[in-house]
Amino acid sequence: MLTKIIIILFAIYSSVFAQRRETILTYDKYMERIESLIPEMKLTASIESNAYNDLIRAKSSGDVKFDLQAGAIGTQNYFEQYNFLPQSTFRYNGFRIGAGFSGLIPYSGTRWAVKIQHDGYFGDFDSGNISFPFDATRRMVLPSLRTNNFKYYSPSIKIEIAQPILRNFFGKLDRYPIKDAEYQLTIAKLKRMIDDNSVLNSYRKLYYQWVMARKLVSFYNDMIKGAKDFENRAKRGYTNGVIDNDSYQNAIRQTLKYIEARDEAEIVLKKVLRNIRFFIPETNTIPSERDWNNTLKNSMNAKIETVPFLESIQGQMAHQLKLRAEYGMTIIKNNSMPDLSIVGNLSLSALDDNGFFNSFASMTNLNYFVGLMFSYPIGGRDAKAKMMEAYASLNAVSADYERVNRDYKIQIGIYYDEFQSYKKMLEIKKREINAIVSKINTQNEKFKQGRIPIDEIINSKLELAKARAETLNLEYSIIRTVMDYNSLVMME
Template sequence: MRRVIIMLLPVFAAVLLQPALNAQDVKRKLTYNEYMKAVTEKLPELKRNRLQVLKAENNLKSADSSSDINITAGGSYSSSDEYSSMQYGHTNRVTGYSLNAGVSKRFTATGTTLEAGVEHDFRNTESFGNSHYPSVYLQFSQSVLKNSFGVVDRYAVNNATMQLEIEKLKQAESDKTTLNYYKKLYFSWIETAARIELMKESVGYASAIEADTARKYRSGLVPEEDLLNARAAVSQYKISYEELLSVMAGIEAELAVLFEAGTAPESEELDARYGEVSAAGYGEIPFSGTRSAAIYRLARSRLEYTKGVGENRLLPQLDITGRYTRKAMDSEFPGSWSGLDDSDYYIGFTASYPLWNTGESGALKETELAIDEINTEYDVSENSYRKEVEKLKKSRDSVSRMIKLAEERIRLLQSRYDSVSRKYRQGNYQIQQVIDALRDITEEKTRLIRYKNTLIQYHIDYTDLTS
């Protein structure tokens, strides 16, 4: 009779577990690819990361404003009494207006500014009547020392271009780190679900043992201590089960913004991914080949470029300027524009230089310090990278060995459980030994699930670190 009861323990456990298993079956299973697709599309953190790139693109457009074509126009009217130089105390009433329009453009490739325009002045005096003065002109300004060939003019655009490239790399890096968190969360989701199922089985088996022990106790076949031990084992499994449900509730709450209720991970994904990562290994990837190093290099190049422009800013401002004008004069408006036969021109230079130039000198020194700082940060990051890579490799090897040991121990514990159960049926062992054997095998199976997930987590971290 005792043997029959022990053989029926799995049946009792299955009966106890059936409602929970049915509830699990109605959940929509989510594969890893479906999960990551939804995360990528819905996660607000990724949208926030993209905003930084959009800002950098807008800054680039704004930086190019120095090469915009500028259109200017103006006009004025005047009326005054002018004293005559020929007759003392005599004045002439003078009225007139002035109109002008022009277009200018800065060529950042050469540091040249060109401007072309038209002007029309009109004067009316009591002595001479109407006079019209039309003219057209073309003028230029060319920087020679400071901003020679547009060194300073091009800085805003080139700096914004490099910053945009940096932001694109930063976005990719931030997206990767964010997504890797959710990759790991998916497998932790599976681990927790698997441990819950395992604990359900343990609760069922322990409850069946408790029921058998209670029957024996009522028949006077076992002492009260055995019954209390069986009940304590059930209570402990139920506590562990509730703890796991709490962990699962936390995971589901975190994913509630991305997935509807009633969604569960595909349990087979954990073993499938474990098989992939256990065979993959960790390749030798130097820090210089990572995206983090590329960000450092771009940032350093940007600072070195800024330094070169800063050195140019320390030079004196020397501009060569010139203007050529075609003009005419006539008493009638149409006639004045019939031929612009007269011409004026000039060419010259302007120069300026602030003594000591403390502002630009301070900015240049700050840039040099920033270059030293980023070089130091690169070295620090490279050392941290090497240590982290080595740590992950050793941790992976250690967990791989523990998985093999856990699998072997589960086989041994299963044999021990079968032996203890058989001897219990023969009356040679107490119920506590059966409970202990069940507890040990449950703990080792739980440990194996955790080890497999840990190995997957290490692989994700390594991929994140080295990409």
């Protein structure tokens, strides 16, 4: 007997000690862990980062290009005798230094280029004797022409500008990669919000599933304990011939029913723990029932009402997708037009022997051109095919917009109906529990008086246990519905 008492006391002490070691993890701390470790959010962040990089890459079309060249130049030309010019050799060596800037102004479509070049020539010109026909009997012979070690410098500056005025009107096509990348970045941000909120919402609900499963396990453990006591009393009554075997077996069935329900709740609890073990590896951590109570209270007082589609994140994303497709259509239409541009170029140059730097002052040679350039592909089949693709894409995006809008409105209506029904069912279930408790109290009095069999009490207790479990499920359903609604309209 003493040994049994010691074992019981040790078990009680161990249970109390274990409870003291349990750490309560609040909902806020739980979500902090989820958000800091969840891999899905890192993936969505990477997708948004890629969209941002695409925008930077698109804006690189406006970067200024710098070119630089430096090197040696030279030539050697040999001339056969022609008219009075004898065989001659012209040769030179030299250098060339050049630098230039070119670029595109994407917001106006202007293409420009500025190039500075400087050539230096060092060489000679060697010719034989030059003879001039004087008459049929005499020829005048002049000495040979020879120029050695000549030096000439030839600087030049060239400016070119092209401005489209029909196709790519003031940079409409040049701006497209930038504008499209801006749309895609906006869409990526909205999609990240939707995806992150969706995955976080699943873990928000998981926390309250954790609380509910623990509550159910604890509830059924208490019911099992009471049922076993009741079963033992029924056994003594059966042994003493007070109750029949069928009543005793019904008491056993009551205990087994509670054990079965407890095992089902433990399966749910184990599933929850497996899902959060990556984030909550500690085995002595439990959720906060206070957070359950506060969230249930707030959920009961929540309002589920229609939020305009375009005010929701889903609506904004669908709208941006539609705007992007419509913008792409305007680009395709402009791309199918003829190419007409105002073009112009201006160049200054010189050929001087006054020295490298002094030669710049002698750039008096001026050449320029101002006019129009026109081009158009005959047939335009490529443009027609792209136009058809753009129309098909726009129709698909518009149809998807209508689908998302329809599903959004339907889902809000479903959440509203569920919320109202769950609240009504919860109120009814509470009244049902009160009625069953009152019935059991009356049945206990009747049983003591021998007016009813024990089976009626057993059946009523099973009904009570079922009603209380259903109450917990209804409370969770209310919490879940409000969370899903907030996730849909991005409210929290």
